Amino acid sequence: MSTPSDTATTYQLDREYVFHSWSAQGSLTPLVIESAQGSYITDGDGNRLLDLSSQLVNTNIGHQHPKVVAAIKAQADLLCTIAPQHANAARGQAAKLIIERAPQNMRKVFFTNGGAEAVEYAVRMAKLHTGRNKVLSTYRSYHGGTNTAVNLTGDPRRWPNDLGTTGNVHFFGPFLYRSPFHSTTQEEECQRALEHLEQVIGFEGPGSVAAIILETIPGTAGIMPPPPGYLAGVRALADKHGIVMILDEVMAGFGRTGKWFALDHYDVVPDLIAFAKGVNSGYIPLGGVVVSEQILATFNDRVFPGGLTYSGHPLACAAAVATLTAMEEEGIVDNAAMIGETVLGPGLAELAERYPMIGEVRGLGVFWALDLVSDRASRQPLAPYGGSSPAMAELVGALKANGVLPFTNYHRLHVVPPCIITADEAREGLAAIDKALSAVAHHYVG
Missing domain, CATH: 3.40.640.10 (Type I PLP-dependent aspartate aminotransferase-like (Major domain))
Known part of the structure; x- marks a missing residue:
């Protein structure tokens, strides 16, 4: 376990010497990752987060197999x-x-x-x-x-x-x-x-x-x-x-x-x-x-x-x-199919029934996206094409506060955990998404 001084040093080294991709360098505040295991990562402050991003949708077999x-x-x-x-x-x-x-x-x-x-x-x-x-x-x-x-x-x-x-x-x-x-x-x-x-x-x-x-x-x-x-x-x-x-x-x-x-x-x-x-x-x-x-x-x-x-x-x-x-x-491919069919697919559809902010749920396996809108009738995106919005920034903060590392792009929340995720872990992720959507529901105007 790293100490606060270790985390601060890691952050300082990154900001002073690392040039990040797809970013304006002066405004970055990167999350310090200390370790990872299975479907979870641990940040520099010791917070354990369910990785619903699979980093960049690539840790299919999970962390540190x-x-x-x-x-x-x-x-x-x-x-x-x-x-x-x-x-x-x-x-x-x-x-x-x-x-x-x-x-x-x-x-x-x-x-x-x-x-x-x-x-x-x-x-x-x-x-x-x-x-x-x-x-x-x-x-x-x-x-x-x-x-x-x-x-x-x-x-x-x-x-x-x-x-x-x-x-x-x-x-x-x-x-x-x-x-x-x-x-x-x-x-x-x-x-x-x-x-x-x-x-x-x-x-x-x-x-x-x-x-x-x-x-x-x-x-x-x-x-x-x-x-x-x-x-x-x-x-x-x-x-x-x-x-x-x-x-x-x-x-x-x-x-x-x-x-x-x-x-x-x-x-x-x-x-x-x-x-x-x-x-x-x-x-x-x-x-x-x-x-x-x-x-x-x-x-x-x-x-x-x-x-x-x-x-x-x-x-x-x-x-x-x-x-x-x-x-x-280990039947990991079959597990991904099962999680999609029995947990994530039905669970995300149920959230869409309760939150009109979810314009559409799309996906299969452990590869899902929520198309988020400010008005379901007009399908007005919650953030502009090629950009973000205060609503999406608030959603990301709420997800992290509820123990989830998210993947968002423009007006979408992608739900893309490792293929090894268990049903209980997937339900944990759905509960966190539920709480986060509730926190940003005031941005819906339709």
């Missing part, structure tokens, strides 16, 4: 690092376990250090495979902070980084609650979204489009499960025009939705899968691209022009092997 920690230690004793051109047991075993959980057309894994790089390399593969340059992505999306990935991103983090990267084209994906197509049913939204996408392909020139990249279930943008038939429709359009279909499973993959991959809910098979986060719960940075047989054939006799010094890092891959093995042995 003993089997993963032990695997990292064992690998460190054996071999800390080795260049990617060599074969390594941890790397090969990690790739095997990933391929065994992927669709049957997938053959190999190209390892990266995280999700943004996975997207970068998936796009590069698609462009080289097709000989085309354009990539289509949705406005409500986040694909990473590197140059290509952030320009493919739809949300406002793209705006100050938007260099007009050649070939990046955005379109509207389906989202019935805030439909850009004036739809009234999921069936209408699906049909109109697909018609819109086909028009975009036509106007851009089908022979110029290398890839369509989609988050299987958009995460940071709002956890919006696609309507039935949409992803299959995108697959059909891609096949019709010789376009590579890339599914970004960085946030939704590896148990988060109650399946190994979110795509398993939708009976769709992409050409490339970008992954990261949950593959080893972020214990050591790791990401990658799962490559289909069709794409692989392009590079069997042709040099792939790309690589990373730390691709398939042994420590990270050992953590992935231990994570995927433990998730299998």
Whole structure:
């Protein structure tokens, strides 16, 4: 247990020397984290908080899982690092376990250090495979902070980084609650979204489009499960025009939705899968691209022009092997599905019945979002797009005061605990959300 002086020193060192992401540096007051275990973190003041954020929706196996920690230690004793051109047991075993959980057309894994790089390399593969340059992505999306990935991103983090990267084209994906197509049913939204996408392909020139990249279930943008038939429709359009279909499973993959991959809910098979986060719960940075047989054939006799010094890092891959093995042995993916079906889904729906501030509840597994509004009839968001509000700031404070570490984005509260969360812990989280919503209910004006 740290002392107040330890906490103060940690905070001082951070503020003096650490440059934080996505932040104005002068106004930050970062929370000091002392330790974490399972579904909880402990802050520098000794407060124990239920982690309903999974940090950045990545600690799927929870904090400090003993089997993963032990695997990292064992690998460190054996071999800390080795260049990617060599074969390594941890790397090969990690790739095997990933391929065994992927669709049957997938053959190999190209390892990266995280999700943004996975997207970068998936796009590069698609462009080289097709000989085309354009990539289509949705406005409500986040694909990473590197140059290509952030320009493919739809949300406002793209705006100050938007260099007009050649070939990046955005379109509207389906989202019935805030439909850009004036739809009234999921069936209408699906049909109109697909018609819109086909028009975009036509106007851009089908022979110029290398890839369509989609988050299987958009995460940071709002956890919006696609309507039935949409992803299959995108697959059909891609096949019709010789376009590579890339599914970004960085946030939704590896148990988060109650399946190994979110795509398993939708009976769709992409050409490339970008992954990261949950593959080893972020214990050591790791990401990658799962490559289909069709794409692989392009590079069997042709040099792939790309690589990373730390691709398939042994420590990270050992953590992935231990994570995927433990998730299998301990039924963690099934637990995520059960928690969503029996606790979080019903519990959040019940809160929506009592709090008109909750405009919509969306999600599955341990991947949920509350769309918060100041007026349910007009669906006026509780905070503006790309910003926050006093109401959302008050909500975050109330959640922490009630023992929860939250994940919020603009006008939404995301409920995204580790996949290991127990039913009792999930109910504890729901009770804290209930109290916090009660504390901010005065912001509702509808």
